[in-house]
Every structure is written in C-alpha cells, then in structure tokens.
Amino acid sequence: MAYSSDLPAARGFIPPQSDEERRLMRRVEELCRVARERGIPRYMGFLSDREQDLAKAACHKADFAAIRFWGGYAGAERKVLCLEPPESWQEEPVAYLRMTAMGAGGDRLPGHRDYLGSILGLGLDRVCIGDLLADPEDPKVFYAVVLADKQEFIASELSSAGHCPVRVETCDRLPSHLEQGIERELKEATVSSLRADAVLAAMMHTSRTRAADYIAAGRVEINHLPLRAAHETVYAHDIFTVRGVGRYQLAEIGGKSRKDRVFISFFQY
Template structure:
C-alpha cells in the first residue's frame, strides 16, 4: 500500500489494511475466495473502502442477522455471485440450571470465552436474554466452545450449538443519563460519563485507549455528534443519543446511553 493510502488510517489500523489489501489482490489476480473472521464496524469500513477501489473484486458482509455489529466478509473475483455463499457462522446457546444467568452481563460472557484462549476475531455479536445467551461464533471453533465452556463468572452453564437462523436477538440495553457540558468535546463528555476529572480522562485518550465509532481517537478535543459510539478501554462504552439543546447558562444538554 502506498504512503498516500496510509494517510487515511491510524497507525494501529495499517496492519489490518495491509491484510485486507492482500485479500483483495488475491481475489482479483488469483481468483481466490476469502472468508474473514469477524470484523468490527471500523474494519468493515476499511475493507469496503479498499475493495471499492478495485473493480475486479466483489465482497459481502454478513454477521448472522441483518442488524449485526460484528460481521464476516466474503471477498471474491467480481464474476462470482456471493448471495448464497455460506459464511460459516454458528450460534453457541448458553443456558444454566442455577437460575443466576439474569445477573450476568456482556463482559462476563465475553471474558469467559476469551478465557478459553480464543481470539476476539472468532466471536461475533453476543445476545443476552434472561434465560441465557446466544453468541455468534465461527463454525471452525464452535465445537471447541461447546466442549470447553462450562462456567461463566462462577455460574455453571450448559451449551448447545444451533444454526444461525435459530438466533434469538435481544434489544441492546442502554442506561440513559443526562449531562450538561460546555461543548461537545470528547474529553468533556467522557469525563462526565465515566466520572473522571478532565485531567485524568485526557491521559488514556492520548495514549490511544479511546475509540470513536471503533476508530482510535487520540485527540481529546474531537467534537462528538449524535449517534457517535465512544469506548474507553477498561471503562466500557457509551452512545451519544441526543443533543437536546442549550441551557440558560449556555451549556449543552446531552442524552447519553451507557452500554450495560
């Protein structure tokens, strides 16, 4: 990839951009079909931008259901139809007889899976219900999860593998909070959401531990807008739901949704 193309990507994204470029070139020049592991939304954007520059390739994104956040990509020469091509996604269904699953959160399930020594790339979206959880996983690793996952945060569980069309989706739970800020700067809003001082919030942002819409953001003064999703390593993530207006004192009222 040329230096000119690298300008569009954060240094942390360039390794993925190189891999994506290689997949695209192999599809165009060697007529290869590539099925990726799960991509986050930012990686999907990078892949799409690179694939659209090459008229000899086609690609498809699929996360197992229409609203999926994390998706696998199929990349192929442009003459190949991908609509009916399998994307190798299985659902890991987790239940328990302990009656304690309602206490578990997204991080508990993800931590249990990663604790088995599996990379995040093999895991798609996690759908949590009161009776248990459905996790989309790559087909090649599904049996390992089924055999090895026996406990989630001290709760003994049972697992079952079911097809993706049996997935039970859940409405994403957001805890609403209303804040009043001087501006829509990243550091100001994040400071209020995470209850950290402005001085303390700047340190992890400048250290590259913050992402806005899944893209690393090291500029504390970046202006946020409605719909932006912000994550800070170790503190969780939130979404800017609505900019509600200005108070009499000139401060901006913002409605935030914190992911549970």
C-alpha cells in the first residue's frame, strides 16, 4: 500500500463530552494527588480506549508522569490505569481466570457476551473486567482478565454462562499463544473519501446508503462517542462500533490510486 503525508494522521484528543467523562477525569486527578503526596501506587479499574485517553489528559493536567496502562497481555484493549510514583512498591493489579464450558458443543457454547453478562450478573461493575479471550485451540475455553482482588470471588461464584454450566479456575498467566494478543486479519479497500459513511461501507461490505442509515439511526460510535453525521471525517486508528453488527478498526490510511481513491486497511474485532 502506498502512503501519502498529506492525508490526515490520527485523531486528536477530544475533550470530555459528558458529566460522566468529567467525573472520570476528576477522579484520575485526585488519584494522582494521593499517589504523589503519599508516595504510594494507585490503580483505577479497566478502562476503554476512550477512557484511557481521558485518563492520560487528566494525568497531564495533574503533572503526574509516572503512569502506565496494563491489560494483562500485549495488545489488550481494556487496561488498568497504574499510577506508580518512583521507588514506591508496586502491586500486580490484574489476574486471570480460565473458564471451561461443560457438556456443550457447537452453537450452544457460550460466547463473549454470555461470559460478560454472567460475570456482571454477580453484581460487579464493568471496570472489574478486562478482556475476555476465546482460546483458538479449544472452543470450550475462554480466558478472562480481571482485577486481582475480584479473581477469587468470580472463581467461586460463577457457575454458568448463557444456558451452559462452566468450570472456573484461577491461573497465574494466559497461555503463551494468547499472551501476544489475537492476530486479526488485516483487510484492504479503497474509498472515495475519508467520510464516515464511505469508510464504514467499505469495512461492512455494504452500500454508502446503508452505512448512512446506520449512522442516522444512532447505531454507530467512533471511539465510544456517538457518530453524529455521515459526512464526518475519520482518522487512522479510529474504532467503529455498530450496534447489533460488530466492531471495526481503521488500521491505516494510505495514499491514493490513479482514480483518486484512498487506500485503507482495516480489521474486524
């Protein structure tokens, strides 16, 4: 794929758009203050990519640089914010669970949504749960990255997912074939422009009219924020969530073809 420097780079920071996002930033600033003044590490539960951007901005505003994000493995999507002053003791904020479906097969096996719903049904908040990973080597097995202090509770209380009984075991790490993250198939296409409807249509293999209908119906988010109009410009690394359909990432934006179409590469989660 050819590349051109005159095409848009990654999307810039978008300020908080709701009271909930402003509360998140204030909470991060307060944790930064405590970590600095008391010289102790502070941690904040699993955050989405959008929440991670807000947390970074809050840390910058608080002039606190000793931060990292950790989701339990390379390439994790949801990550814990770790505020760790120099020379302070550090904790391992995440732990792992191995969940095995018992006595089921084929379409009856629980999936990501089943496991997430069942864990949340134990009364836990979403921030307690990181990524849920299907084991490509065993269709009956899922792994969960969770907050370390919730590992034993989930392991003892979770007994089913969907309509299927499951066995839950604690483990010290993910298997080696999952530690580097899931390899996703990168696909390529050309689009007439970097309008949201044009790019979404290419990723979904549908028409621009249908893509625009999804947007008009309020079913599309970019980076966890509602997409307001089909003509909005999109950028490299944007994540599209289409309710009821799936999630896509615009991985890279390339140069232009002889017919003035833009090369893109993308993958579906």
